[in-house]
Amino acid sequence: MDKSSVVHFARDQFLYSSSLESITIMIMAKKGDIAKMELLHGDPYDFEGPKWIHENIEMRSTGSDELYDYYRQTIRLPHLRARYAFRLTDHDGKVTYFTEKGFYEELPEVGLLFALPYLHHTEVFSAPEWVKDTVWYQIFPERFANGNKDLDPEGALEWGSAEPTPENFFGGDLEGVIDHLDYLKELGITGIYFTPVFHAFSNHKYDTIDYLEIDPQFGTKETLKKLVEEAHNRGIKVMLDAVFNHSGYHFKPFQDLLQNGKDSKYKDWFHPHSLPLDEQNLNYDTFGYVSSMPKLNTKNPEVKDYLLTVAKYWVEECGIDGWRLDVANEVDFDFWRSFRKTVKNEKEDAYILGEIWHDSMPWLRGDQFDAVMNYPFLTAILEMFREETLEPSRFAEKMTKVYHMYPHTVNKAAFNLVGSHDTPRILTECQGDIAKVKQIYTILLTFTGTPCIYYGDEIALDGDQDPGCRKCMPWNEEEQNRDMFAHVQRLIALRKDNPVLANEGDLLFVHIDPEVVMYKRESDEADAYILINLSDNEKELSSEEWQASELLYADSET
Amino acid sequence: MDKSSVVHFARDQFLYSSSLESITIMIMAKKGDIAKMELLHGDPYDFEGPKWIHENIEMRSTGSDELYDYYRQTIRLPHLRARYAFRLTDHDGKVTYFTEKGFYEELPEVGLLFALPYLHHTEVFSAPEWVKDTVWYQIFPERFANGNKDLDPEGALEWGSAEPTPENFFGGDLEGVIDHLDYLKELGITGIYFTPVFHAFSNHKYDTIDYLEIDPQFGTKETLKKLVEEAHNRGIKVMLDAVFNHSGYHFKPFQDLLQNGKDSKYKDWFHPHSLPLDEQNLNYDTFGYVSSMPKLNTKNPEVKDYLLTVAKYWVEECGIDGWRLDVANEVDFDFWRSFRKTVKNEKEDAYILGEIWHDSMPWLRGDQFDAVMNYPFLTAILEMFREETLEPSRFAEKMTKVYHMYPHTVNKAAFNLVGSHDTPRILTECQGDIAKVKQIYTILLTFTGTPCIYYGDEIALDGDQDPGCRKCMPWNEEEQNRDMFAHVQRLIALRKDNPVLANEGDLLFVHIDPEVVMYKRESDEADAYILINLSDNEKELSSEEWQASELLYADSET
CATH class of the missing domain: 3.20.20.80 (Glycosidases)
Incomplete structure (x- = not known):
């Protein structure tokens, strides 16, 4: 297992709130390197005597790119906080634990694990x-x-x-x-x-x-x-x-600054390096180097x-x-x-x-x-x-x-x-x-x-x-x-x-033919397959899974 | 070269402002993997015809841990903005370019590179x-x-x-x-x-x-x-x-809430799940599970x-x-x-x-x-x-x-x-x-x-x-x-x-003996070496570099 290719930080795309009471955790590892990726997680303050109470759940494989396999999993946080680590099993059955402080053969004490100290509602990303x-x-x-x-x-x-x-x-x-x-x-x-x-x-x-x-x-x-x-x-x-x-050239405050230089009450509205403004030599910040678009x-x-x-x-x-x-x-x-x-x-x-x-x-x-x-x-x-x-x-x-x-x-x-x-x-x-x-x-x-x-x-x-x-x-x-x-x-x-x-479903790519784009949208209610034939020829594609589906739409041209 | 072990994001510890006009860039790669790490950088809007104007500077090696070599470099930004990529040379002389979109054999167009769109003074970390x-x-x-x-x-x-x-x-x-x-x-x-x-x-x-x-x-x-x-x-x-x-147990608003429950004007000061508060069954958020420390x-x-x-x-x-x-x-x-x-x-x-x-x-x-x-x-x-x-x-x-x-x-x-x-x-x-x-x-x-x-x-x-x-x-x-x-x-x-x-100097570890902690503090003005002998025995250590230095302090016990 290539430990230096295992990437996770307890923030951003790697750790985010998926609802007001749950978080999703993502980890990436070298393509093909990991046989089983598990998540160990629990409340930071849950102990029975010296023993930390935690659960173990397998991470869901959510796709691969050229270099990495990606895994995601969503967990509920009854007390809005979590400590967690990953349990990685390689193809030889060797197990290692990945924490904020690095890799261990046994799960180390909870203080060394990744942390989500408290899930604040003000920090939940939520588009309308x-x-x-x-x-x-x-x-x-x-x-x-x-x-x-x-x-x-x-x-x-x-x-x-x-x-x-x-x-x-x-x-x-x-x-x-x-x-x-x-x-x-x-x-x-x-x-x-x-x-x-x-x-x-x-x-x-x-x-x-x-x-x-x-x-x-x-x-x-x-x-x-x-x-x-x-x-x-x-x-x-x-x-x-x-x-x-940036404003336009004819925005009044900019015109005022152009005309009145040091005496303009708008000099702090822009970023002049010196005054008066010099459109030729561009002594003020602009969008790109466009003198008529003052920042x-x-x-x-x-x-x-x-x-x-x-x-x-x-x-x-x-x-x-x-x-x-x-x-x-x-x-x-x-x-x-x-x-x-x-x-x-x-x-x-x-x-x-x-x-x-x-x-x-x-x-x-x-x-x-x-x-x-x-x-x-x-x-x-x-x-x-x-x-x-x-x-x-x-x-x-x-x-x-x-x-x-x-x-x-x-x-x-x-x-x-x-x-x-x-x-x-x-x-x-x-x-x-x-x-x-x-x-x-x-x-x-x-x-x-x-x-x-x-x-x-x-x-x-x-x-x-x-x-x-x-x-x-x-x-x-x-x-x-x-x-x-x-x-x-x-x-x-x-x-x-x-x-x-639309967005009720996950998206997973399926490869069945080098000239066909195929992906599956999947949700609790239904699955759907989308197939795009990039070649000029008809294709016979068979898959037990999707052949049984109802055809929603087909266009011979596409 | 192990591409999946090359880690950089255009933010946080990997990209930060080191002054109001400069940024420091950090990248990590698998230990021992890279013969030469270079940074290519330029203003996103600087072109001569179709050619993007950029500079090339070698990254400074700033240490290693068990898995990674770390590199940092600081660059000035005359216009407070940058696009950049890394040029990695492995031990066989093979070159690859690392950008936001992945790895390339040739430097791709500037739009695919890592970006610092604009260095805002409000975003410069600066402790007093x-x-x-x-x-x-x-x-x-x-x-x-x-x-x-x-x-x-x-x-x-x-x-x-x-x-x-x-x-x-x-x-x-x-x-x-x-x-x-x-x-x-x-x-x-x-x-x-x-x-x-x-x-x-x-x-x-x-x-x-x-x-x-x-x-x-x-x-x-x-x-x-x-x-x-x-x-x-x-x-x-x-x-x-x-x-x-969290407050203490005797904080007046908490006492008010304890006593008056639903009628307390302080019920939104804490996180009750229901009212009245129940200290036994802890129906409100606290620090850990400590009922006397209401969040x-x-x-x-x-x-x-x-x-x-x-x-x-x-x-x-x-x-x-x-x-x-x-x-x-x-x-x-x-x-x-x-x-x-x-x-x-x-x-x-x-x-x-x-x-x-x-x-x-x-x-x-x-x-x-x-x-x-x-x-x-x-x-x-x-x-x-x-x-x-x-x-x-x-x-x-x-x-x-x-x-x-x-x-x-x-x-x-x-x-x-x-x-x-x-x-x-x-x-x-x-x-x-x-x-x-x-x-x-x-x-x-x-x-x-x-x-x-x-x-x-x-x-x-x-x-x-x-x-x-x-x-x-x-x-x-x-x-x-x-x-x-x-x-x-x-x-x-x-x-x-x-x-x-103190903090005028960088810190670099030097290994010369398995029982000696040694590091160098280095600045433009002076260098200093610190040596700590962990063994019970006297050690004879020699290094041309530091033997020539003036001895600032020694303690036989330490």
């Missing part, structure tokens, strides 16, 4: 209950629908009359969204994620001018209020996008107050259900903790989603975000379908690795996407191969996490890296691929009717 | 500057000195006239401490850690009755104020002990406010310099975060020390504690000296493991102890072998971390597990081992005169 069943739909408002021509910015082009550029406008607005809520209801989605709608300069609106106003091109607060109401009437939640890491100083109580007011305002005023946070990883933890308290105080079941592209564990400990955008999912999908460099078995390993980087409670709320306003569209990534896109959407909609459909994907819209991926949504049915629409619609309905396909 | 040079002295007030006979509780015994029991009293008080501040000054200590002084029932005062009053047996607020002033005049800091996890509900804003008022009060009112927090691991993070803000707001350089016996990383991320009590140090010392089961090389491995469980910035503030009111005295652990105790104190006072002397150890007081370890301090010099006093005094002076022996 509704999130795990939500199917999201991302709208880029300037390109979804033009509902009110009177609001069109000067020089706006006829809808869909030109390719999108970084500068052009087509007049999409909030009324346009209201007009098509029935379309969305028909598709079956239950949550809309809007890229920014606040007053800003560009067509993407990520360069905020005023966080407390709706962009006049999009409508007014009244329009947003109506939109939220109408969406709620249709069982659809609404999430807005906020950029708290906000979220440690300044005035800035913090202002942004928290914003956070609260839109929940209170317009009843929105969640916040998606742009460049969330570059803002400080302390700010996000206050942000969470402010938002949840206003609406207990509001959803907080951070944009983070790398390992996000530090933001997902229950005190900051409910989820992050699952880019690793997108990457693995692309490697398998676009580049065809990833075999199904390696795809399974990659996803298994990702799902063991976080508590499983986190995975259920993960925001899964296969494209966004920041990436080429999935159809373009697949070089127009609609069959592939249908397969990808089948995975997206039957996977752990909450899926998000990028507007237009459901009718096979294409488009390259932005601005290409931000085309006007075609509303003429003849320009829509209705077959794709039906496919997505059907998958959403299946997910809704079979909670095991 | 004075702490790392402090030598602590722990006082159990009821047994240190009786300065005012008028305050003696009823039935108090003559000083030192009897063995300590769980119930007896000898009349120790705060005036007694004031009377002996010059003694402490002569010894050389620079901080006093007091076990609780608030109004309580028992002789140890951990069962608080009133957090806002000094125990009448010990004196008044005026006495404490005077003590702090007199201590400060002598360059001595004062730290008090607080029990915020406080720190999630209740009233309780939180009350305890934070306490936290602030003693800093503001009496000028204390720090808090030691009893059973700190069983109180929620959110409370400790507020506690830190409250205390630091009152006194920026106050010290916050948590009592935690197990892996304490989650409390040491900069948002909660400045240090925890280093019990693993005590355990390793005892295994080597008392049980003689730990060879110097294994001692080195154990301490190396402990020092890589935390950021090095944390290690420098760790509270090192070789005994306390909760453990047998070190002299008793060593079965009266004063030579061993002198060796142990030599290690304690030349080690990374801040050492604490348990009152009386410096004059070779003995005593078994409590109550035995809580004897009255003998003030008659004939009852004191003055040779031991001189030894400790000399070591403290050496530590003060040679910052490399």
Whole structure:
């Protein structure tokens, strides 16, 4: 047994609360190394004389990647506290005990074991209950629908009359969204994620001018209020996008600092290294090296107050259900903790989603975000379908690795996407191969996490890296691929009717053919198998287990 | 190379800020597996065309334990952000790159590397500057000195006239401490850690009755104020002990709840499962299973406010310099975060020390504690000296493991102890072998971390597990081992005169003899070697390196 490959820490993805009275423990060990993995656990204060009272339970194997086997187990804590150790048996039957202090031949005294001193309810990660069943739909408002021509910015082009550029406008607005809520209801989605709608300069609106106003091109607060109401009437939640890491160039405090330098009362709102500001030589912190995106100083109580007011305002005023946070990883933890308290105080079941592209564990400990955008999912999908460099078995390993980087409670709320306003569209990534896109959407909609459909994907819209991926949504049915629409619609309905396909079920990969992605969703109520044939040929696959199942859906193209 | 034994996460002990503009990165790999460990790092946004600009620096080997080699390196971040990967070369010259997403033969695109998105000053762990040079002295007030006979509780015994029991009293008080501040000054200590002084029932005062009053047996607020002033005049800091996890049985809110059950306005101050409280069947949360130690509900804003008022009060009112927090691991993070803000707001350089016996990383991320009590140090010392089961090389491995469980910035503030009111005295652990105790104190006072002397150890007081370890301090010099006093005094002076022996220096173990503990403290200014001969025989040891050094101190007994 390779002891140096056994990895566990009493925190994060390795130890987390799965409910208010139970915890889940995860351990990883070198692939193939362990014959039996057991968990010994008990209350730290439970003794009969000198003997520590504890239980022994086998850990559940929950998957493997290239290097590791993963094991998880959930235990109840009647007194909300635990000490525990692992009992590892190798293939020769040799037993060793793994504790916080290292390896022992016999179980050492309880003080040397791993510890969960007390399970506090304030530390339980819990995304809002509704999130795990939500199917999201991302709208880029300037390109979804033009509902009110009177609001069109000067020089706006006829809808869909030109390719999108970084500068052009087509007049999409909030009324346009209201007009098509029935379309969305028909598709079956239950949550809309809007890229920014606040007053800003560009067509993407990520360069905020005023966080407390709706962009006049999009409508007014009244329009947003109506939109939220109408969406709620249709069982659809609404999430807005906020950029708290940096402001836009035309944000008043930044303009004041640019103009007044040392005399500006806003100098502590940003991170100037010296004054006056020098946009050429960039003597202030920015997003990347972009001089027009000055980094906000979220440690300044005035800035913090202002942004928290914003956070609260839109929940209170317009009843929105969640916040998606742009460049969330570059803002400080302390700010996000206050942000969470402010938002949840206003609406207990509001959803907080951070944009983070790398390992996000530090933001997902229950005190900051409910989820992050699952880019690793997108990457693995692309490697398998676009580049065809990833075999199904390696795809399974990659996803298994990702799902063991976080508590499983986190995975259920993960925001899964296969494209966004920041990436080429999935159809373009697949070089127009609609069959592939249908397969990808089948995975997206039957996977752990909450899926998000990028507007237009459901009718096979294409488009390259932005601005290409931000085309006007075609509303003429003849320009829509209705077959794709039906496919997505059907998958959403299946997910809704079979909670095991959403987040009631665990996900386990099964390997039966090198060209077939197959996984099992399993819950106490039901099991389901998903099979995706990556080859161009028909496959005869047999397995006693799943052959007996009822066929829920099949598509010859996929 | 065993890839599954390479362990790194972009957080905690593996990635931490070592100053406001630099970070330290740590990685561990299977012992003996890696010929060369390099760090590739750069700003995430630095490109020349498609090429990512990065630097390459070799990682410093910082020790080994039984299973792993550890490596650390510190890098400056001009823009406070970094992406990085490791370049590992094995003994056959084979190179592999280790990133957040796994292992690669070539360095993959920057988005797959480990990330530090932005180094926020609010997230920099920084214990107060004075702490790392402090030598602590722990006082159990009821047994240190009786300065005012008028305050003696009823039935108090003559000083030192009897063995300590769980119930007896000898009349120790705060005036007694004031009377002996010059003694402490002569010894050389620079901080006093007091076990609780608030109004309580028992002789140890951990069962608080009133957090806002000094125990009448010990004196008044005026006495404490005077003590702090007199201590400060002598360059001595004062730290008090607080029990915020649970109250004492006689705490008024608990008595109210006991008496009034459902009608008590204090029912949310604790964790009753049902009411009325049932002390026999324990239908409420407690410390361990002790019915007289009811757990406080720190999630209740009233309780939180009350305890934070306490936290602030003693800093503001009496000028204390720090808090030691009893059973700190069983109180929620959110409370400790507020506690830190409250205390630091009152006194920026106050010290916050948590009592935690197990892996304490989650409390040491900069948002909660400045240090925890280093019990693993005590355990390793005892295994080597008392049980003689730990060879110097294994001692080195154990301490190396402990020092890589935390950021090095944390290690420098760790509270090192070789005994306390909760453990047998070190002299008793060593079965009266004063030579061993002198060796142990030599290690304690030349080690990374801040050492604490348990009152009386410096004059070779003995005593078994409590109550035995809580004897009255003998003030008659004939009852004191003055040779031991001189030894400790000399070591403290050496530590003060040679910052490399305190926390200016790194610590590296050197193995030259199986019966000799040897380590090197090294800094830019100076190096120092510490040698401890565990055998009964004289040893001739030679090393070019250290033989050339000046001898600072030698003791034939040690």
